[in-house]
Every structure is written in structure tokens, then in C-alpha cells.
Amino acid sequence: MSDSKHSVRNERLAGRYSYLEREGLLPLPVQDGITVVVELRYAAWAGECLNLLQQHSGASISLIGVAMDTDFPLKPLAEAFPGATFIPYEPGKYGVNEALAYAGTSFVALIEDSVMVTPGWVGNLLWPFVDDPSVQAVAPRSSTELGEAREQLHFGTEQELSAYVTHSLGRRQGEWHEAAVLCGSCLVFTRELLQRIGGFDSTLVKRQLMVADWCLRARQRGARLVLSDAMYVHSLQPLPEAHAKAEHDAMQDGVQAYLAKWGLDHSAVNVEEGILPIPSDVSVLPPRPGIALEKTAAAPVPLVTAVVYSERPLMLTPEESCESQKRLQGQQSYGNIRWVWIRDSRRDALPEFPVREQDAVIAVQGEDSWLHALENVAALYGSEIVVYLSASADYDSHYVKRIAEAVLHGSADLVVSRAASAMEEPAPHQGLSPLLPLKLPLERIAHRSGIVPGRITRQKVSGHGLQLEPQPSLAIGYIGGPPEANILPRRSGGEVRL
Amino acid sequence: MNYLILSHVPWEDYPYKRLLDLLPERAEVCFAGGMTSDQQAGSGVRPVSLAELKTLDGKGYTILVSSPYWLQDVLALKPGYIVALLEPCPEGEDNTMWDKYSALLAARADLVGTASERLYLEQNLYRPKVVYLGGDHPLSCGLIRRGDRLFFLTDYEAIWTRALTELWQPASPGAGGWLFTQHRLRADFYVSMCGKLPAQPTVHYLAATYLYLLGDEAAGRYLARSFELMLLHDYTDCLHSHYRFFSAIEAKKGNLELAVAQYEITAFTEEERKTAVRMRQWLDNGQFELLQAEIYRVNEDIAEAVRILEDLSCPEAQPLLLQNYITSFQWDKALQLLRESGPSGSEAGNIPLPDGAVLPISATPPASAVLLAGTEIPVYGGIQLPVIEGTLHLLHGRRHAAIRSFLRAAGAGGEARTLFAEMADLEEAVGRLKGEDR
Incomplete structure (x- = not known):
């Protein structure tokens, strides 16, 4: 093949690739997705940061938000991003290391909530790992990196930012170069490297120093660090506050610790101005100790599978159905819910509505199949807790949180909430003869995973609501109502206190 | 929050369009003047005519006003908040009059913004709430979402949105x-x-x-x-402009003796030497707050001087405070202060004030005032009291009362023609403003 034909072919392929990337049609060049750990410091920016991450990272992204400050308001984010996991701030603990311990994917991104990403950001940062297997950590250009990767830019709008990144990608597609150190607000690395060198050294106080130290430790273990010339992320900078001087003084301790750790005494450090001394040859220095990644008692919020059903025929338009779905999802404050809708397609018109990757809509034909699916949903979707929700019942915004915590922290296998009006039957079965089968309102029930809760039938009296006849072996607890009512005789002996 | 824009130019030339996109808690935004349907659709701003302007309930609006010649309308509307966007005098406008009414507008504003650094510094020396609408910071310092558009904010845009928000949330953390x-x-x-x-x-x-x-x-x-x-x-003529500034810096550090000595070196005129003698007396008598305030005043830092004097109850503080109010065009406060300090029950010769109160002109003028030669009319910082009072009448739309005040001032100094000429010039400037494409 002639040279000119070869270059035409390459150009054409590059054009096709660019088109696919621009249109978001390319999958990530990894099998198991990527875990993105977001450091949450700026409440005013965090929502948009997470929003852009979800929008521009493809389906196989796991988000873990870590509150970096005691005052950081996690609740609104947990409500707005139900698929993400959030780790609250705990004094004396560096939550980022805890979050990293939960990363289950081959690649991990550590990012500040001041970073705004654009389409294709993560794919472009993952390609260097494919290009060269010795690459273990990659950073994009940003205002927070050092040297030529440090780009101090302002864009008026997200559109202007995207146009710049697209232009930049077009010009420098595929380009990257090795770096001696990285210290910016966005870093992607392999989990394998993380497991070898551990987490970030929080005794260095200042984030850039912690990242630089981690990268130097990575280099000591033979990892290559690279900077992507093609990709830029927009890092917002907070305005200086009145207490900035006090913070600056605290940072000095971190600077001294960094200099001492790497034998750089008396060097000038001003990361904001791009001045960060590093050892000339890290390989000759004794390896610095790793930082353990430990899961603490305060684990990320466990996954709850919310099973939604409608006991009456749905007479909704697709728009109404979508609206009703959003309303139900939007109102719950619990931070980690997988939504599963179970419908009888003979009875309900089945308007299509969009669901997230982890959610599902199961359509079965006929009443028996529908009830059977409801009984066995826990076997289909693994999670720590299963909560049943009726589409026609009213729930307050903390309902799932409350009942999930009761299952999680109590000793009952199955918990019934009698707090709300939706529980039509009075708390009823207490004190009745144990010979009569216990029937519980399904829309008020949650249970542990790994069990089949019992038999689900229609309520005989009304014919509308569903009721559960629990397995006799299950321990049943109640929440809501008077405290004494929450101690129940265990049907197979003993009692459960909630 | 609803916003009303009172501009000195038509919509197509309005220089703060991007700032309107960044308005916090933005509900309705109205522009006094004409707009095409494309302009309305593109901006989400509704035009209001002059007739409609008069019918608006001002309380529900924050007014962004960028011409001092809207001041009469602003006062008449009694808006929730006034934000003055100050600009250097445009070509074709009378410089003295533009600056005077800009200063009066700024004094009435809840927040002042300006893209001129000269005006920004001047205003900082007059009052505390001033935003510079410019900057050299190369990074984005914030964001704001409006519908499906995400805006990144420069340093001053982030400050602008924060300052505006604090108008109605004054007690927010870090206010x-x-x-x-x-x-x-x-x-x-x-x-x-x-x-x-x-x-x-x-x-x-x-x-x-x-x-x-x-x-x-x-x-x-x-x-x-x-x-x-x-x-x-x-x-070599920088003793006054540069060396004197050392005295303010030392006063801020609390080194008052050094500050007085530094001021004395720069005191050349008779008035300055008198001031220096008074400062030395206050230093010797331990009247340190008075002294500090006076050092700030002679360094044109009126904001700091006012901050100190407003907390002082000694008799010497009041005339100094009055003088500072007048210098910084806080004329309403000046008249209020005079009213509160005047002898009660004096009926004869009272001057009716804009809000219906009276100013007792027979009150003894404070120490900082001098009497206009051959008259009983007090003059503060070179400004006659009736001129101040007449100007306020004019701004509140009481033309006849303004004329009476000006005649009183003119009767003493024979300056009627100048005052009435200014009045006519103002009316002409207002007419020109409202006639242009509106």
C-alpha cells in the first residue's frame, strides 16, 4: 500500500473515532468500569460536578462522594444522586482512603468537586494505560497541575469549555507524556497500584502535597506517571476567604512534613504558583512506607432494593407514568437505592420510561406470575435490604431510610412499619392466637436479603391491597407506634426488640 | 427576586447583559425601555415602558441603575433594594453634574458596583459595600446554573452574586x-x-x-x-498625596503619636495647620477615637471615619460626623443628624425636609461649619445647607420646595443663576435619558 493511501486510511479512521467519541458512542476501554471518588468540599459546586460526571462518564461509573468537612451537607446530594455512595466526614479519619478501599474496579479516579468534566474525559484518560502497560497513573491538563500541564483558563459557559476541549482533543488526540510528579485535582490510577502503595498521607495536610507524595511513592515502585496532552478538565478555584491566613499557617506544617519526608529541607514550596520541589531521583531513596486502606465501621450506605408495585390497574399516560416514577424516586432521602418495578403487563398498560443502569422494570403476564415475582425478587437482585413500596401509597421522604436502618441495625429478619396512614389494618395481629396465620400489609414491609419473605396474596376484605403471610421461621419486628408495641413474640420462640 | 434595570443606554448597548444572566434567585427581570422580540427571547428580560414603570410596586424589585439621572424615579419607586452601577462620565454629559448625582445615587444605594477601578477605590473610601466589576484573576471562581445553561464565574462575578445575595440574606454565614x-x-x-x-x-x-x-x-x-x-x-510634590498616607496606615495600627507627627509634616495651609493643632490637643487629652477619625478624614477615608464617629457620643463627634456625611454625599443622614441635634420647639425659620420633618435653621451651627460671609447660613465643607436641602427636595420631586431652598442660598451668595442652571441641566439630562429609544 502506498504511503499516501496509508495516511488517508489513518486519517479516515481517526475521523471516525473522533465522531464516535464526540457523540458519546464509545464504550470505556475497560471491562469493569471505573470508580470515581469525589472529594466534597464545596457544597455550591458539588452537585454540578457530580451531575457532569454522571452525564459524561458513561454507564459503568461508580460514584463515591466523601465529605471533607464536618459541615458539608451530604443529604441534598444523597437525594439528588441516589445511585452514588456517600461517606460522611469523621474527625480524625481521612475519608478518601476509606473510599478508595471500597473501589472494586480496575481503575479509580480521584477528583475534587471543583472539577468540571466534559464528554469523553474518562475515556481519554484511560487510553494511556492501554497504550503502555507500565503507565499506572494519568492526569489531565488543568489549572492545578504543574509545569506545562498547568493551564490557567476561564470559560464563560459550559459550552465554551466543551468547545475548547473538543478543539484540544482534535489537535492532540492520543498525545501524552511522562511526568515526574502529578499533584492536580484529577488523577486516574490502577487499583493494582493503589493496593501496592496504599492510600494518601493525610499528615501532609495540603491536598497537592498528598497527591505529589503518593505519586512519588508510586514511582519508587516502578510506576510511570503521565500527563494527558489531549484532555483538559476545568478546575474552579475558590475565592480567598477571610480565614485564609489561618489555613495558610496550618498548611505550613504540611509543607515542612513533605520536605522532611523527601529530604528536601529548606526548599521553597508554593504549589499555587507551580513551585513544588521533588527529589531528583526517587529510586535511590529508601521506599517510603505505604498508607493502609482500611474500611472503617462507618461503611458506605448499604444498597437497598426498592420493589415498586401497583395493586390497581395503571391508567397512566407514558408522561404521567414517568412523572410518578420520578416523584417516588425523588422523594426518598436514602442515598443508595436500586429501583425495581414489577408489573403485570396483562393488567397495566406498560408505558416505557427510562431507568438507570442498576434499576430494572420486570413485566410478567398474569396475577399469579406477578405475585410470584414479588415473592422472589430478593433472589433476583442481591442487596442487603429489600423494601416493598406500593405506587398508590404515600411515604414520607425518610421512609426507606428509617425502615432500612431498622432492618440493618435490628435483629429482625422482617420489619413492618406501622407509622403511617397507609397501614390500613391496625397493628393487629399482636396477641391473636398464633394458630391464625399472620398477614402483614406488603406496602409497609422490608426484609433482609437472602430470604424468601413468604406468600403474597391480595387482601380478602378490600381486594385491593397486597398482604404477606411471612414464613413462620422469620423474626418479625415493628417500627412506629408505641415503644412497647415494638416488642413482639417471635413466632418461632423468643422476641425481637427494635 | 425580581429585578428592574434602569440603564443609561438602550438595550443593545447595555454593558451588563452577562451580569443579568448571573443574577441570584432570578425571577422577573424588567428593562426600562424598548426591546425587540428577539432581544426579549434571547435574554429572558421583559421591557417596561415609562408609563408602566410608574405603576410598578417597587418593593418587590431590586433596581440595577446605571445612570444617576434615574435617581428621582428610583426614589419614587421605593424599591426593595437599590444597586448603583457607577460609570465614569460618558462623552457628551456634564462631568460635574454626572459625578455629583452619581455620588448621591451611590449614597442612597444598598450596594455599589463599578467596572472603573478609580471609582471603585473612591467609593471604598466612602462606604463599605462596593463591588469592583473587573478583575485580573485568570481562573473560574464559581458557577451558576440557569435552566439548561451552566455559567462559570470570574472572580468578580462570583463576588457580585454573593454581594447581591447578601442584600436579602444579611446574616448568612461569612456575610x-x-x-x-x-x-x-x-x-x-x-x-x-x-x-x-x-x-x-x-x-x-x-x-x-x-x-x-x-x-x-x-x-x-x-x-x-x-x-x-x-x-x-x-x-517632589508628593508629600500631600503620598507621605500623608503614612499617617492613615499608622493610625490603623494604633500608632497615633507617629500618625499625628506624619500629618504635621504635610500640613501647609492655614486650615491644615489648625487641624494639626486640634489633633495634637486630642492626642494630649486622650481623645483617641476622635483623633483616629480625623486622621482618616484628612486621608479621605470617610468610611472609616464615619464608622468610628457613629459610635461616639461626645459633643465633638457630631460636627465631625456631619462633615463626613456631607463630604460623602450622605446628605439625608446629614440632615437627619442636624434635625436630631437641633433645639426642640424652635418654630421660626424651620426648613421643611423631604420626609415631612423640619430642619431648624436657627440652630447653632456645629464647630465644623462656617457662616457664609454676612449671612446666617451655615456652610459645611464648602456646601451651603440650603443647597443640600434643595437638592434633596429636587430628587424627591418637590420642585417648588427646591426652588425656595435654592433662592435662600442664592439670596446670600447671589448664586441663583448657577443653581437654577444646574436644575435645568438636570431636567434636560433626565429628559434626554428618557427620550432615547424608550
Whole structure:
């Protein structure tokens, strides 16, 4: 093949690739997705940061938000991003290391909530790992990196930012170069490297120093660090506050610790101005100790599978159905819910509505199949807790949180909430003869995973609501109502206190 | 929050369009003047005619006003909040009149913004809530979402949105911190410029000014370098402009004896020497707050002087406060102060005030006032009391009362023609403003 034909072919392929990337049609060049750990410091920016991450990272992204400050308001984010996991701030603990311990994917991104990403950001940062297997950590250009990767830019709008990144990608597609150190607000690395060198050294106080130290430790273990010339992320900078001087003084301790750790005494450090001394040859220095990644008692919020059903025929338009779905999802404050809708397609018109990757809509034909699916949903979707929700019942915004915590922290296998009006039957079965089968309102029930809760039938009296006849072996607890009512005789002996 | 825009130019030339996109809690935005349907669709702004303007319930609006000649309408509307966007005098306008009414507008505003750094510094010396609508910071410092559009904010845009929000949330955590932030950003900029332009006296002077506003002791070092550079460049007449500034810096540090000595070196005129003698007396008598306020005043830092004097109850404080109010065009406050300090029950010769109260002109003028030669009319800082009062009448739409006040002032000094000419010029400027494409 002639040279000119070869270059035409390459150009054409590059054009096709660019088109696919621009249109978001390319999958990530990894099998198991990527875990993105977001450091949450700026409440005013965090929502948009997470929003852009979800929008521009493809389906196989796991988000873990870590509150970096005691005052950081996690609740609104947990409500707005139900698929993400959030780790609250705990004094004396560096939550980022805890979050990293939960990363289950081959690649991990550590990012500040001041970073705004654009389409294709993560794919472009993952390609260097494919290009060269010795690459273990990659950073994009940003205002927070050092040297030529440090780009101090302002864009008026997200559109202007995207146009710049697209232009930049077009010009420098595929380009990257090795770096001696990285210290910016966005870093992607392999989990394998993380497991070898551990987490970030929080005794260095200042984030850039912690990242630089981690990268130097990575280099000591033979990892290559690279900077992507093609990709830029927009890092917002907070305005200086009145207490900035006090913070600056605290940072000095971190600077001294960094200099001492790497034998750089008396060097000038001003990361904001791009001045960060590093050892000339890290390989000759004794390896610095790793930082353990430990899961603490305060684990990320466990996954709850919310099973939604409608006991009456749905007479909704697709728009109404979508609206009703959003309303139900939007109102719950619990931070980690997988939504599963179970419908009888003979009875309900089945308007299509969009669901997230982890959610599902199961359509079965006929009443028996529908009830059977409801009984066995826990076997289909693994999670720590299963909560049943009726589409026609009213729930307050903390309902799932409350009942999930009761299952999680109590000793009952199955918990019934009698707090709300939706529980039509009075708390009823207490004190009745144990010979009569216990029937519980399904829309008020949650249970542990790994069990089949019992038999689900229609309520005989009304014919509308569903009721559960629990397995006799299950321990049943109640929440809501008077405290004494929450101690129940265990049907197979003993009692459960909630 | 609803916003009403009172501009000095038609919509197509309105220079703050992007700031309108960034308005916090933006509900309805109205523009006084004509707009095409495309302009309305593109901006989400609704035009209002002059007739409709009169019917608006001002209380529900924050007014963004960028011409001093809207001041009468602003006062008539009694808006929730007034934001004055000050500009240097445009070509074709009378400079003196534009500056005077701009100063009066700024004095009535809840927040002042300006893209002119000269005006920004001037206003900082007059009052506390001033935003500089410009900057040299290269990064994005915030964001705001409006519908499906995400805007990134420059440093000053982030400060602007914060300052506006604090108008209706004055007790929010860190309230007022944006003032510090902007002074810090400007100080950092000029300090870095000093490194790049080490022989530039103006850059060092500006660095010293912002550091002084921050209360940073490094201000003295930059001022000293600026003073040296001025002398090196043979600008020998900088004792008043540069050396005197040391006295304000020392006063802020609490070194009042040194501050007085520094002021004395710069006191040349008879009035300045009298002031120096008075300062020395206050120093000897231990009247330190009075002294500090006076040092700030002679350095044109009226905001600091007012801040101190408003908390003082001694008899000497009141005339000084009055003088500072008048210098900084806070004329309503000046008249209010006079009214509160005048002898009660004096009926004869009272001057009716804009809000229906009366000003007792027979009250003994304060120490800082002089009597106009051959008259009983007190003059404060070169401004006659009836002129102040007449101007306020004019701004509140009481033309006849204004004329009576001006006649009183003119009767003494024979300046009727000047005052009425200014009145006519103002009316003409207002007419021109409202006639243009509106």
C-alpha cells in the first residue's frame, strides 16, 4: 500500500473515532468500569460536578462522594444522586482512603468537586494505560497541575469549555507524556497500584502535597506517571476567604512534613504558583512506607432494593407514568437505592420510561406470575435490604431510610412499619392466637436479603391491597407506634426488640 | 427576586447583559425601555415602558441603575433594594453634574458596583459595600446554573452574586466576607505587579492602598517604596498625596503619636495647620477615637471615619460626623443628624425636609461649619445647607420646595443663576435619558 493511501486510511479512521467519541458512542476501554471518588468540599459546586460526571462518564461509573468537612451537607446530594455512595466526614479519619478501599474496579479516579468534566474525559484518560502497560497513573491538563500541564483558563459557559476541549482533543488526540510528579485535582490510577502503595498521607495536610507524595511513592515502585496532552478538565478555584491566613499557617506544617519526608529541607514550596520541589531521583531513596486502606465501621450506605408495585390497574399516560416514577424516586432521602418495578403487563398498560443502569422494570403476564415475582425478587437482585413500596401509597421522604436502618441495625429478619396512614389494618395481629396465620400489609414491609419473605396474596376484605403471610421461621419486628408495641413474640420462640 | 434595570443606554448597548444572566434567585427581570422580540427571547428580560414603570410596586424589585439621572424615579419607586452601577462620565454629559448625582445615587444605594477601578477605590473610601466589576484573576471562581445553561464565574462575578445575595440574606454565614476577598485579590494582583514593575510608583501605591484597606501592615512597606520612587523620578510634590498616607496606615495600627507627627509634616495651609493643632490637643487629652477619625478624614477615608464617629457620643463627634456625611454625599443622614441635634420647639425659620420633618435653621451651627460671609447660613465643607436641602427636595420631586431652598442660598451668595442652571441641566439630562429609544 502506498504511503499516501496509508495516511488517508489513518486519517479516515481517526475521523471516525473522533465522531464516535464526540457523540458519546464509545464504550470505556475497560471491562469493569471505573470508580470515581469525589472529594466534597464545596457544597455550591458539588452537585454540578457530580451531575457532569454522571452525564459524561458513561454507564459503568461508580460514584463515591466523601465529605471533607464536618459541615458539608451530604443529604441534598444523597437525594439528588441516589445511585452514588456517600461517606460522611469523621474527625480524625481521612475519608478518601476509606473510599478508595471500597473501589472494586480496575481503575479509580480521584477528583475534587471543583472539577468540571466534559464528554469523553474518562475515556481519554484511560487510553494511556492501554497504550503502555507500565503507565499506572494519568492526569489531565488543568489549572492545578504543574509545569506545562498547568493551564490557567476561564470559560464563560459550559459550552465554551466543551468547545475548547473538543478543539484540544482534535489537535492532540492520543498525545501524552511522562511526568515526574502529578499533584492536580484529577488523577486516574490502577487499583493494582493503589493496593501496592496504599492510600494518601493525610499528615501532609495540603491536598497537592498528598497527591505529589503518593505519586512519588508510586514511582519508587516502578510506576510511570503521565500527563494527558489531549484532555483538559476545568478546575474552579475558590475565592480567598477571610480565614485564609489561618489555613495558610496550618498548611505550613504540611509543607515542612513533605520536605522532611523527601529530604528536601529548606526548599521553597508554593504549589499555587507551580513551585513544588521533588527529589531528583526517587529510586535511590529508601521506599517510603505505604498508607493502609482500611474500611472503617462507618461503611458506605448499604444498597437497598426498592420493589415498586401497583395493586390497581395503571391508567397512566407514558408522561404521567414517568412523572410518578420520578416523584417516588425523588422523594426518598436514602442515598443508595436500586429501583425495581414489577408489573403485570396483562393488567397495566406498560408505558416505557427510562431507568438507570442498576434499576430494572420486570413485566410478567398474569396475577399469579406477578405475585410470584414479588415473592422472589430478593433472589433476583442481591442487596442487603429489600423494601416493598406500593405506587398508590404515600411515604414520607425518610421512609426507606428509617425502615432500612431498622432492618440493618435490628435483629429482625422482617420489619413492618406501622407509622403511617397507609397501614390500613391496625397493628393487629399482636396477641391473636398464633394458630391464625399472620398477614402483614406488603406496602409497609422490608426484609433482609437472602430470604424468601413468604406468600403474597391480595387482601380478602378490600381486594385491593397486597398482604404477606411471612414464613413462620422469620423474626418479625415493628417500627412506629408505641415503644412497647415494638416488642413482639417471635413466632418461632423468643422476641425481637427494635 | 425580581429585578428592574434602569440603564443609561438602550438595550443593545447595555454593558451588563452577562451580569443579568448571573443574577441570584432570578425571577422577573424588567428593562426600562424598548426591546425587540428577539432581544426579549434571547435574554429572558421583559421591557417596561415609562408609563408602566410608574405603576410598578417597587418593593418587590431590586433596581440595577446605571445612570444617576434615574435617581428621582428610583426614589419614587421605593424599591426593595437599590444597586448603583457607577460609570465614569460618558462623552457628551456634564462631568460635574454626572459625578455629583452619581455620588448621591451611590449614597442612597444598598450596594455599589463599578467596572472603573478609580471609582471603585473612591467609593471604598466612602462606604463599605462596593463591588469592583473587573478583575485580573485568570481562573473560574464559581458557577451558576440557569435552566439548561451552566455559567462559570470570574472572580468578580462570583463576588457580585454573593454581594447581591447578601442584600436579602444579611446574616448568612461569612456575610461581608466578599469585601475582604476582593481587596485581597486586588492587593495580590498589585503586589505581583510590583515584582514585575519594580520601578513603577503607581503600582506600589495601589498595592499599598489595597493592603491598607485590608489592614495589612505590609501597606507601609509598599507606600515607602512608592514614595521613594516618586522622589527618584523627581515628583517632589508628593508629600500631600503620598507621605500623608503614612499617617492613615499608622493610625490603623494604633500608632497615633507617629500618625499625628506624619500629618504635621504635610500640613501647609492655614486650615491644615489648625487641624494639626486640634489633633495634637486630642492626642494630649486622650481623645483617641476622635483623633483616629480625623486622621482618616484628612486621608479621605470617610468610611472609616464615619464608622468610628457613629459610635461616639461626645459633643465633638457630631460636627465631625456631619462633615463626613456631607463630604460623602450622605446628605439625608446629614440632615437627619442636624434635625436630631437641633433645639426642640424652635418654630421660626424651620426648613421643611423631604420626609415631612423640619430642619431648624436657627440652630447653632456645629464647630465644623462656617457662616457664609454676612449671612446666617451655615456652610459645611464648602456646601451651603440650603443647597443640600434643595437638592434633596429636587430628587424627591418637590420642585417648588427646591426652588425656595435654592433662592435662600442664592439670596446670600447671589448664586441663583448657577443653581437654577444646574436644575435645568438636570431636567434636560433626565429628559434626554428618557427620550432615547424608550
